[in-house]
Amino acid sequence: MAAEGRRDRPLASESDERRKQLRSRNLALLAALLAFAVLVYIVSIVRMGGS
Amino acid sequence: MSDTAIDMTAAETAAPGRARAEAGVGDYVALLKPRVMSLVVFSGYAGMAVAPGELHPVLAAVAVLCIAVSAGAAGAINMWYDRDIDAVMSRTRNRPIPAGRVEPESALAFGVFLSAASVMMMGLAVNWLAAGLLLLACLFYVFVYTIWLKRRTPQNIVIGGAAGAFPPMIGWAAVTGEVSIGSIALFLLIFMWTPPHFWALALYRRGDYAAAGVPMLPVVAGEASTKRQMLLYTLLLLPVALAPCFLGLAGIVYGAAAVVLGLLFVLCAVRVLRETGYKSAKQMFAFSVLYLFLLFALLVVDRAPGLLGTWGLHLGGAA
Numbered sequence: 001m002a003a004e005g006r007r008d009r010p011l012a013s014e015s016d017e018r019r020k021q022l023r024s025r026n027l028a029l030l031a032a033l034l035a036f037a038v039l040v041y042i043v044s045i046v047r048m049g050g051s
Numbered sequence: 052m053s054d055t056a057i058d059m060t061a062a063e064t065a066a067p068g069r070a071r072a073e074a075g076v077g078d079y080v081a082l083l084k085p086r087v088m089s090l091v092v093f094s095g096y097a098g099m100a101v102a103p104g105e106l107h108p109v110l111a112a113v114a115v116l117c118i119a120v121s122a123g124a125a126g127a128i129n130m131w132y133d134r135d136i137d138a139v140m141s142r143t144r145n146r147p148i149p150a151g152r153v154e155p156e157s158a159l160a161f162g163v164f165l166s167a168a169s170v171m172m173m174g175l176a177v178n179w180l181a182a183g184l185l186l187l188a189c190l191f192y193v194f195v196y197t198i199w200l201k202r203r204t205p206q207n208i209v210i211g212g213a214a215g216a217f218p219p220m221i222g223w224a225a226v227t228g229e230v231s232i233g234s235i236a237l238f239l240l241i242f243m244w245t246p247p248h249f250w251a252l253a254l255y256r257r258g259d260y261a262a263a264g265v266p267m268l269p270v271v272a273g274e275a276s277t278k279r280q281m282l283l284y285t286l287l288l289l290p291v292a293l294a295p296c297f298l299g300l301a302g303i304v305y306g307a308a309a310v311v312l313g314l315l316f317v318l319c320a321v322r323v324l325r326e327t328g329y330k331s332a333k334q335m336f337a338f339s340v341l342y343l344f345l346l347f348a349l350l351v352v353d354r355a356p357g358l359l360g361t362w363g364l365h366l367g368g369a370a
Contacts, residue, residue, distance in 0.1 A: 021073035
């Protein structure tokens, strides 16, 4: 039982670490998508401006 | 081929414990080879700066971004294909794929998506010639250099170096919508610079390349032959670097710097030729990066008044 407890702790911390990594990756993806949308908007405005 | 299979096993078992961990943002950034990207971006920007004509600053920034992303994407696909030899070489074994932090398929998908997105964006925002050249550069790097030449011939870097020479031509095409003698001169400048730059690295990383089975010139032809060819390329680079002056793209400041820097590059090659160790090869590699950076920086500076005038006009008009 105690041995199992010892094994659980690193697994839980591994899972936390994994969740953190996944979250930061998802946030970066969201930021990239938002930046892309803003970029397309700005480019459209510039192109429609006739430059 | 069997070597590749063995190395592939090494790559896949390099870090079994870490293979299941989620890749961080930094690992995906590392796939884009940011250090290589910086010189690519700078030369692409320089191509835009010296090209005759004008481009709205926002579109110019988008063009630079597309060049950067496409170069990075090609780097990611290169890392996917070369994951077996990357695991063997000490310089590359900590890259995200051989270290087990990124799955090979994820790296490939990442590279292909970014490559397609950057080409489409360049076409829609700037022009389709620049987009076509961007696509050509990416395909050349992946298919001609990485897949075809790198593992087959010691001339891999000579022919494959063309992929790295495209950015100023793409920048030029973004502004003018055409390929002309001026952009070909800038292409040739990087094309002739690439062999001595890479062979300087290959000299002191010779053991790595030999272990990975990559037929770099020092591995196949020996150090003496490589050093002679490095000197030859630095000598050929002297007149090529002066071509922008003769074509009216740059003035006396650039011309003088091209002569001085070119002679220093030749001096580096002579020192490498005379030395038996690798100290001067390491110095030559470092100097080669500085050489190209300074040359393109001076090319921009020599055109700066016109460039600032054009951009000022645009920003004034927008206000």
